[in-house]
Amino acid sequence: MKYDILAGQSYERKFDYFFIPPVLFTIVSLTFLLLWHLKVTPAWQWAAGFAQTALGFVLSTFPLEPFFAAFASGLVFIGAAYCYGSGLMAHFRVQTRRAPRLVFLSVYSGLLALCVYWQQSLVAQLFLTDAGFALLLGWSVCLVVRKASRPIDIALVVTTSIVVLDSVVRVIFFTFFTNSSNDFGDFASSFYNLEVTVTTITICMFFPFTALGASATAAIERHRQAAETDELSGLLNRRGFWDAMSNNFGRSTPQGSVIVFDIDHFKRVNDTYGHSVGDRVIRSLAQEISRLIIPFGHAARFGGEEFVAFLPRSSVAEARAIAELVRASFAAKDWRTHGLTYTATISCGVSFKEAEADLGQAIDRADAALYAAKAGGRNRVMTEEIASASTTIDTQRAVG
Structure with a gap:
């Protein structure tokens, strides 16, 4: 049984809630525009998408000319879906896939023109608009869903999925279970328009606010990472290193090994x-540390040419072997491409931290082993035991 609820009931424009969606989406759009201008969010598409949604409600609910309003609102709403998808992919750092989406927009625009100006069917235009919106935005959700890990990002994916589901349910219900008017002039006072307005005010308004929350959270995360990351090397800085220790291990850092690296001369x-060549040498060492250390532990540039790494649950022998790999790989580079006429080398100091011991003291011992490696001729790895033994022998020789 079908119900005649698209045409046959009159909902006059005097109801104030018809104004709510365009006003709300305009406010959200301006907010996102400000956030983009302040570089809080890198995606201007959010502002464009919400602005188009506001315009779409104005065109469809308060049309100047029915056919133009139907065609223009269809283009505006599908443009909003495109921008929402672009905003999602920019937020989750997923490839935007512009080419296939632009092809989809082209096909959709041609079909929309046929529905409005050739078939002159309101039912076909609404079906195409809702179906196209759901397909375009739903595809974007599928591309980003696996990237959502933070609670606010999961909420963004869920609320976007609800917007897609709302379009799917609406297109099925009003196409197959109602006797819908094909007169474009009936849309403004239709139950369809009322349903879109009500669901937008209630269910779908969670979407823009979770988008705002996710963008703000991402901005805070970027600022935190910038404060904890060394700009030159891309590794953690000293503050970031200690924060990482606290976040990963709390007050009880497990036993493991510490390596301190320092570029010779x-x-x-x-x-x-010149400093530009020096910067390239530092970045080159950071790349080797990232490649050989980060998979097993944490590393940071503590300042200047000194780097520190902590390998949890690693023995001194294992840490020394890794340090030797870094040392050999660094020395084997073609330094002529970096602007040097000689081979750059590093010295390394290794110490072991017991579970109950202080990590800072272990770093100090590794630093002492590093200076022993420097004193021993550089371009070598020295453990704290060997460094202590060497110091003892030198002292005995001096006394003797």
Whole structure:
């Protein structure tokens, strides 16, 4: 049984709630525009999408000319779906897939023109608009769903999915279970328009606010990472290292090994070749540390040419082997491509931290082993045991 609820009931424009969606979406659009201008969010598409949604409600509910309003609102709503999808993919850093989506928009625009100006069917236009909106935005959701890990990002995916589901349910119900008017002039006072307005005010308004929340959270995360990341090397800085220890291990850092790296004769590099070459040498060491250390632990640039790594639950022998890999790989580079006429090398110090011991003290011991490696000729790895033994022998020789 079908119900004649699209045409045959009159909902006059005097109801104030018809004004609510365009006003709300305009406010959200302006908010996103401000956030984009302040570089809080990198995606201007959010502002464009919500602005188009506001315009679509104005065109469809308060039309100047029915056929133009039907065609224009269809284009505006599908444009909003495109921008929402772009905003989602920018937020989750997923490839935007512009080409297939633009092809979809082209096909949709042609079909919309046929529905409005050739078939002159309101039912076909509404079906096409809702179905196209759901398909375009739903595809974007499928592309980003696996990237959602934070609660606010999961909420964004869920609320976007609800918007898609709302379009799917509406297109099925009003196409197959109602006797719908095909007169474009009937849309403004139709039950369809009322349903869109009510669901937008209630269910779908969660979508823009979760988008705002997700964008704000991402901005805070970016600022936090910027504060904890060394800009030159891309590794953690000293503050970021200690925050990582606290976040990952709390007050009880497990036993493991510490490695301290230092570039040999780095002052000579800066003085002879300039700071730009020195920066390239630092980045080169950071790349080797990222490749060989990060999979097993945490690493940071503590300042200047000194780097520190902590390998939880690793023995001194394992840490020394990894340090040797970093040292050998660094020395084996073709330094001529970096602007050097000689081979750059590093010295490394290794210490072991017991479960109950202080990590800072272990770093100090590794630093002492590093200086022993420097004193022993550089371009080598020295453990704290060997460094202590060497110090003892030198002292005995001095006394003797």
